Amino acid sequence: MVMNLSKRALTATAAGVLLLAGCGAAPTATIQAQPAAAVLAATEVETCSQDGLSATASFAPDGISTNPSSWSDESTMGKIRKSGKLVVGVAGDVKLWGSRNSQTGQLEGFDIDVLKRIATEIGPGLKIEYKVINFAERQPALIDGDVQLVAHTMTMTCPRWFDENAINFSTEYYRAGQKVLVRSDSKATTLADLEGQKICAATGSTSLANLKEQGGDPLEVSDVGDCLVKFQEGEVIAITSDDTVLAGFAAQDPYAEVKGEAITEVPYGVGIAPDDVEFTQFVNAVLEEMRSDGTLQRLTDKYMAGTGELPAVPKAVYGRKVDGR
């Protein structure tokens, strides 16, 4: 297992270097549909066998923009604008990404700011109704129509695009990596170093799937925030999750530290109801604007500064077709 992990770490490190090289250029202002294979950022995330495209590939805006005149009569954006309310699924306990400010009671974080921008583009003054959901509830909430968007440190994966509970994803807006959080005096930096010891991970997360795949001994919790409780109470020796989530934990516990290299590349996308292509195209158009006007870069700096080397804002990858599913 150690050998496998070392290989994975090397691959991930190399991928990170290539990724930074590929994403270092200034964001482009124009929307360009690019084939997945031509984009460097996509080479290290999985390629879906169903259509041969990267998991980060989404639907190109193709004429759909933030201008309501470009929307169809039956578009979700139009309906939301008319109702005056956008219902979204978010995390409530992931500091820096989606958590309640205990002084104001308001939800705040990277994901919250992305959703606020999308809401603003649908209609000025549009009200956002937040539904705090856990990891495992993200896809069902979209499929059942309980929420219209999910921004919840959600990893874009092929199974989530194509399996039974498939949903749509926007283009990638942040590139995270799965890491481990341990006590600051621990020498462990990888899952292999923690072999045979209890490691906490959230049910329904890709981190848990990776941990199980590598033979780890997981303690599953429904809310990832519970992992920090288990860690501080000594019930687990480490937590594995996205470095974004772990950075939020480390910010809450001075004796916790995120160590080592990313085990896997974790591209974040906004979750959208399956088959709502036009809404997906609209969200992608908003994200393009956020890339081009520097908003995504500012959000990265605002929330992730001080958590280590910051990843570049990922470029959009397009090419996914409606009939590709």
Added chain:
Amino acid sequence: MSQTVVPAPVFTRNVPAPPPSRLAEASQAIRASLSGSPGRLRLISLGAVACVVLSALLGGWALQMRASALDRAAASSAHLLLLQDVQTKLAQADAAATNSYLGFGLEPQEQRLTYLAALSDASIELAEAARHSGADAQALGQANAALNRYSAYVASARANNREGNPVGANYLESASNLMRDKIIPPLQERADADTADVKSAFSQGANARWLLLLAAVIGVGGLVYAQVLLTRHSHRYVNLPAAASTLGLVVVLIGAAVVMSSAQSEASDVRDGPLNHAIGLSTSRVAAFDAKAQESLTLINRGSADEEDKAWNDAFDKAVDSLDERIYFTAKTQLDEYGTAHQAINQTDVDGDWDTAVKQAISTADGSVNDLFQSYSDTTQKDLETQATAASDRLGDANDRLLPVALILLVVGLLCAGGVWWGVSLRLDEYR
């Protein structure tokens, strides 16, 4: 040559016959004393005395059994009410902790003090309740250990909330889960054992009356039969000392039956009255505080509200169902008013106006959800104290009369035995 064989001399000793043993002498004397008419009279006398003494002992035992059963019922009832009080205080503490968490780290001082007082009282009462039995010590000891962990979780939740760390909400939820999974169940288990023990004690008490009836049959029956035999032997219809003894025994046995029946009736009244009311009120309060905690937890987990509001409705329905509307109309009305206010808050949250819902949930203004709940809590607490005190006092009072009557029965029984013996002795004197 012949030889004469002389037989060997035989030595004999003149040994006197052994004296009759003392046992044989006593046996002979008894046989002599019991033979003939005087002997039969003595046998009648002995039989009558034995019946009276046995009757007094059985009657005393019956009364003692009833007293012991009532004692057990009173002790188990008191323990049951104590456990219910612990559960109420814990639910109250949890409701205060969760509601004050909604204050974004700046919790109302009054709520903080309510939490601390409720937790402290619960901890003291839990230690007291654990002394009731070995099973209580084990189960409640575990609950107390979990309670220590609970208070540590709430302290972590509060500290993190004040520092703006979202993990505070996770600590609070872990604390609430601990309360529901590890603290309340052992308390409920012991409360159920108390309920079963109260039932068993009442059932055991009911058996005592059959023992008293047996005592009456043996005592009175024995005396009457003895007098019939006396009449045959003495040809006199009435033996005054024996008749007086019979009357005395009948009177004291009737008195014992009346006192026992009265105690039984009083105990049943207490069980169906104050004790049941106290348990109902207590159950309602535990469920109502649980509903209040669920209300806050739903708001803390922003976005988790839905129309069904299942956790709150389950607890609220239990609180309502445990209240007898015919007796506690005011409390029931206050609870309904709180329920209506809560439903409005939940609907506000479901409709997406979480901020307003939180403001309403933490408000203590007149007519606010907290104010309405407090009215219900104050009313039921007062009612509960009244009923619990009545149950405890009346069970004690009912029991107080039983043991003195048992003592009187024993003394009167001995006097009656003496009376019968004396009465037969008068007849025996006529043979001397």
